[in-house]
Amino acid sequence: MSESVKLIAPTGVLGIGFSYRSFQEALSEDPDVIACDAGSTDWGPYHLGAGTSWSGRDQTMRDLEILMKGARDLKVPLLIGTTGFSGSDPGLSWTREIALEIAERNGLSFKLATIRSEVTPEWVNAKVDGNDVYSLDGVKELTNETVDDATRIVAMMGPEPFQAALNEGADIVLAGRASDAAVYASFPLNVGVDPANCWHMGKLVECGNAISEPVSAGACIVGEVDDSGFSVHPAGDSARCTTHRVAAHMLYENSSPYLLREPPGTLDTTNARYVQLDDKTVRVSGSAFLEEPYSVRLEGVEAVGFRSICLVGLRDPAVISQIDLFTSEVASLLQRSAPRRFGVEADQFKISFRRYGLDAVLGDLDPQRHSERTYEIGLVVEVLASTQLVAHQLVAASLPYIMHGVQVPGTQHSANGALSYSPSVMDLGRAYNWTVWHAAKLNNPLEPFPIHYEMVGA
Amino acid sequence: MTDSNIVPEGTTLRSVADLFRSRNAGAFKLTFDFVIPDDDLYQDIRRRDVLNANVVAPRLGVAPEVVTVTYFEPVNAIKITIPRRTPGGGPDDHDVDGAQQFVTLLDITI
Numbered sequence: 198m199s200e201s202v203k204l205i206a207p208t209g210v211l212g213i214g215f216s217y218r219s220f221q222e223a224l225s226e227d228p229d230v231i232a233c234d235a236g237s238t239d240w241g242p243y244h245l246g247a248g249t250s251w252s253g254r255d256q257t258m259r260d261l262e263i264l265m266k267g268a269r270d271l272k273v274p275l276l277i278g279t280t281g282f283s284g285s286d287p288g289l290s291w292t293r294e295i296a297l298e299i300a301e302r303n304g305l306s307f308k309l310a311t312i313r314s315e316v317t318p319e320w321v322n323a324k325v326d327g328n329d330v331y332s333l334d335g336v337k338e339l340t341n342e343t344v345d346d347a348t349r350i351v352a353m354m355g356p357e358p359f360q361a362a363l364n365e366g367a368d369i370v371l372a373g374r375a376s377d378a379a380v381y382a383s384f385p386l387n388v389g390v391d392p393a394n395c396w397h398m399g400k401l402v403e404c405g406n407a408i409s410e411p412v413s414a415g416a417c418i419v420g421e422v423d424d425s426g427f428s429v430h431p432a433g434d435s436a437r438c439t440t441h442r443v444a445a446h447m448l449y450e451n452s453s454p455y456l457l458r459e460p461p462g463t464l465d466t467t468n469a470r471y472v473q474l475d476d477k478t479v480r481v482s483g484s485a486f487l488e489e490p491y492s493v494r495l496e497g498v499e500a501v502g503f504r505s506i507c508l509v510g511l512r513d514p515a516v517i518s519q520i521d522l523f524t525s526e527v528a529s530l531l532q533r534s535a536p537r538r539f540g541v542e543a544d545q546f547k548i549s550f551r552r553y554g555l556d557a558v559l560g561d562l563d564p565q566r567h568s569e570r571t572y573e574i575g576l577v578v579e580v581l582a583s584t585q586l587v588a589h590q591l592v593a594a595s596l597p598y599i600m601h602g603v604q605v606p607g608t609q610h611s612a613n614g615a616l617s618y619s620p621s622v623m624d625l626g627r628a629y630n631w632t633v634w635h636a637a638k639l640n641n642p643l644e645p646f647p648i649h650y651e652m653v654g655a
Numbered sequence: 656m657t658d659s660n661i662v663p664e665g666t667t668l669r670s671v672a673d674l675f676r677s678r679n680a681g682a683f684k685l686t687f688d689f690v691i692p693d694d695d696l697y698q699d700i701r702r703r704d705v706l707n708a709n710v711v712a713p714r715l716g717v718a719p720e721v722v723t724v725t726y727f728e729p730v731n732a733i734k735i736t737i738p739r740r741t742p743g744g745g746p747d748d749h750d751v752d753g754a755q756q757f758v759t760l761l762d763i764t765i
Contacts (some may be wrong), residue, residue: 203755238679238681239678239679239743239751240742240744240752241744241748242682242742242743242744243744320673329706333681334684334750335683336683440729441730444671444727444729445674445690445730445732447729448688449681449688449733450678451686452681452684452686453678453723453725453736454725455727460707469729471703471729483750496682499740502746504746551749558749558755558758559756559758559759562714562716562756563759564759564762581746600722600724629745630742630746631683631742631743631744631745634683641689
């Protein structure tokens, strides 16, 4: 008789919220494990660079507290991956602090495992020099120089570090950067359930209620997996999983719905079947898992400067109809005055504009960027510079040019736009860009993922 | 491309799809999904290869060679994936998770 594992996937990202009631219903179904993904690269490189979460501390604490209390009540493991939104070391520490505060407040005691995923330039360079790194998604070859210039690099762990922690008796596991699906697949893999089903279930439940409808119910997903397949349903009565929503989720944020690479190999869903078992449960079977040389994705970012912006509302038709001329005049005035006033050369800063209402979203691809049809433009003036102070001062200096200094024909000395806020100049902090997006072969699945254990509580 | 004998000439993708979206598939790729609920029309579009690389590439600002088109039959979906012109959320990016980039494909006539 094959092992069967029941798992709760409470939400797609820790901190985004979920229905408390649905979670209690899920607990009453007697799960073996609770798992949750806590991050993503989808909202840009900033979080990895800065080491901070997109969410506020209370948001994350609300979700984590409910999960921890539930897990400790039932004495089942709780696994969290990609803590702090990017899996950075500061993000992991931040989450650990929140967990300790929750433990103290609720009198919880448990064995905690924390698994780091940041890798040093030395480690990455050794992999590069040993020809153990290869590019993903058409990114150019990784060089030692790029590695050295990176602000922070993480390696995306597979299920094995979670498994190691579980086998050491960890009750709660907080991990740095981890494959989304691996967080959910790790427990059933650890008890020997067929890998294809573990991975396919992991891929489907990692966005939580996205596979149920209505999504607004915030339902927690319960997955049950064994060697013959797996089923998913939302806990409680507020939502249902349908074959359409479940199957369609294979499309979401994947280059291919059929072949999905994970650290130990590739999940192949070509022959998967999606069957409606009852009005809210879907059963999936038929996938395969192909083992391949073990490799993990390295994700790294480089700081590229500091940004400040100002948002100016343009409504005067004369300004709008001459927007290109207007912004190039502003840029030109700023470019000419900056060296003299601030001692910055023209190549030490970059001014750019976004014209919301015209072509900010689709840029040169927009078939409708005709300013004759636009009556309002949200003009963002942006400066990227080597320090926050320079960026701020240049945006501040641009404002008199924007408002009065550029004389647009037909405007009769009126101010050219509406300042949106007081303060008018907003400092955005450091800007980052993705520079490392490469696979690295590992000597073993735990190689760059140190696990630390501690007893929390009495 | 041959005309459909199921829908009138000039019918747009937008008018026959009940799901259309774009998102990042990682920081360096953009993936587009369209679901055509009508089974006959889906098969018709697939057979005539309407949403091929040469049609979508110029609307997405990339070369046809880098476009992949995949058909996902379980939900009548057409998936298009391209490399991002700039990394997601980087200093030159205005659509951090790529959520609005599908718009230039909506008025493709099928």
